[in-house]
Amino acid sequence: MERRAFLKVATVAAAGTLAAPYVRGQSKKFSGITLRVNGYGGLYDEALKKSVAAPLEEKYGLKVQFIPGTTSADFVKLIANRENPPYDLFMGDSPNMVELINAGIIEEIKVAEVPNVKRILEGFREFGEYGVPFSVASVVPVYNSKYIKQPLTSYSDIARADLAGRAVIMAPATYGSLLTLLGMAEENGGSISNVEPALKVMRAAKPNILALAQTNVAEVQMFQNEEVYAGIFWDGRAHELRTKGIPVATVVPPKGVYAVISYINVVKGIKYPEAAYAYAEQLLSDQGILGVPQALRYGVTTDVKLPEELRQDLLFNSPERIALKKRVEWEKLIANRSSWIEELNKIIRT
Incomplete structure (x- = not known):
């Protein structure tokens, strides 16, 4: 090969070698954003x-x-x-x-x-x-299987007599609590427009409720300290408790699960x-x-x-x-939020 031809080929090859990283860099279309x-x-x-x-x-x-x-x-x-x-x-x-x-x-x-x-x-x-x-966070009944031998099966089971003084629910102002109320209503023939069946369950459950959890961390600590044996909680938090060595079982209510x-x-x-x-x-x-x-x-x-x-x-x-994930009419739930919170607070206070 003549020197001139060789140099031309070498120059093209070198340019290709140098260009490759440059082209790859330019392909990052959102660089600088x-x-x-x-x-x-x-x-x-x-x-x-x-x-x-x-x-x-x-x-x-x-x-x-x-x-x-x-x-x-x-x-x-x-x-x-x-x-x-x-x-x-x-x-x-x-x-x-x-x-x-x-x-x-x-x-x-x-x-x-x-x-x-x-x-x-x-x-x-x-x-x-x-x-x-x-991402989906579901509100579910949970219980410590070390102490609760008869498994919970529904949201309404929070009113079971064997849970006296050992249950926790989320604070009334939280959406977890409002979804719980909706779940109880629909389990007992009510609806988003008629939560009286759920309020009846909550009245029956009052002797069981040791605390209202203002935060998720507070509820985790109650289960860890074995202050409570059952409650309503987020499914991901129940898993967190299991990773900490607490035998908390997650319940899947057969009539449907409520989620955010x-x-x-x-x-x-x-x-x-x-x-x-x-x-x-x-x-x-x-x-x-x-x-x-x-x-x-x-x-x-x-x-x-x-x-x-x-x-x-x-x-x-x-x-x-x-198929168990229940559809929530969020606009209606938000419209009902204040009155539901008021009713829940009345039950807890009386």
Whole structure:
């Protein structure tokens, strides 16, 4: 080969060698962009960083910043700054979705923008095309099998005579408590428009109720200290107790399970909606959707194939279990919230 031809070939080869990393770098389409997300804090945010944020940065150069706080305070901040949103993506549970939609501060999310939306299970997207559901926390009866030998089977079993002075429920103002009331009502012929059957159960249960748990941490501690043997709790928290060596059994009421679903939303008026859609797409991928259940054992919302160790721990782990998830009319529940809390407080105080 002539020297000139050799040099030409060598130059082309060298250019190709140098270009490859450059091309790969340029393929990171969201490099330099940071999405801001309101966070829940602790293991929840850490799970999302690992299963969603880290893969997005590796693939696209996209950074995600979680800002821990309380959803109610974050919502107020978002409303107050709608012209210059402090968040690009907003996490909220089913009750928060009603407020977000009514305030007109979130975008609809369609399959054309987030193809993995089509993988969401039927009944798990409660608000039309608003929000991407990614995690399910169920309110369930639980009991310490070391002390309670006859298993609980329903929400209404909290009134059983053998639980005298050894039961705990969530504070009346919490949505966990309101879902419990709805569960009791529908187990006993009532409805969201008629909770008197549930109030009757609560009156019967009053001698059993040692405490009203103001926080999840407080309820965990009551079970750990063996102050209480039974109660109503979140399924993920029951799993937490089992990891701490407490033999807490989770009950699946045969007439249905009541749950709160967590959503991610794209905020109106943000600079990088395409990057926000990429976050939602990754969240609904197999890798993304398994992040929270692997850390906290809350349920999934898609058709992902569950690893066996997760399948055993998750409440909604089969078509039969999924069919038990009750539809909640959140607008009606929120409208009834004040009167229900008032009635519950009357029962507890008298």
